[in-house]
Amino acid sequence: MGPVSTQKMRDGELDIDAPLVERLVARRFPAWTELPVTRLRSSGTENAMFRLGPELVVRLPRHPGAVADVTHERDWLPRLGPGLPVPVPEPVASGEPDGDFPWPWSVFRWLDGANPVAGAVEEPERLAKELGGFVAALRRTPTADAPRSYRGGPLAGQDEATREALARLAG
Template sequence: MAAVNTSRMHADELDLDAPLVRRLIARRFPHWSALPVRRLASSGTENAMFRLGTELVVRLPRHPGAVPDLAHERRWLPLLGPLLPVAVPEPVGAGEADEDYPWPWSVYRWLAGANPVAGAVARPEGLARELGLFVRALRRVEAAGAPAGYRGGPLR
């Protein structure tokens, strides 16, 4: 199993670990409290992610600047999902701040798969086609009231 990266990416980042997630789940979602919790090796820069059993994943903002994105996810993912040609994370539980963790957090259905690795994609043309279909479908979505984007740049 790959080593878990728990190094800090932000000066104001909280220490997040499996025991904390177990406590949060036990208090907010006791029906999931017997499920094993395991931190994912690759969590991302804004959120830490923990597997919850085999079907779920818990996402917790790592620092205060990531908190607003959680509200956007909770609002927009259920709206976008049915309009896109691939599965997107489905929120199934909304956790709130408590004495152990100061911000909202979420539980999503686990999406099986792997991140593509440059030079190691078996069918790069197929991946490019699927990505193009996804981008085309996403651009057709009426996004009035959507949050402004702040990452990336022109695809050209």
């Protein structure tokens, strides 16, 4: 794996690196101080993720707009997981703001696996069937008191913001 990009994409985005995560873990969870911390390559724009030893992953919001997701994940992943046909991230511990990092953060159980790559999936029909089963199971999960999502919905509603973002990326 090559270097991980640390380019900031949003206003208010913090510098988050392995030494910061090591300090946060050492103060909040001293039993894990000796575990190695390695930044993970991610295409995500909301969170920075760091492997913590062989069984854990630390997930920290990168900017103020991602902070609310931390508590939603802590509350909802344990509720959603039992009804789903595959493992989902399991919250293990909750980090709190301190002098080095102003927002809550979380530690999850590590899930082995790899993201599918278009054109390189060995059994695409199996993947499609499993994905369909996952979505069907998720839709059966009671979510009456779930927080409103800011993702998804009709694509037409994203047109203007998408065009603006593309214009800013010109060149």
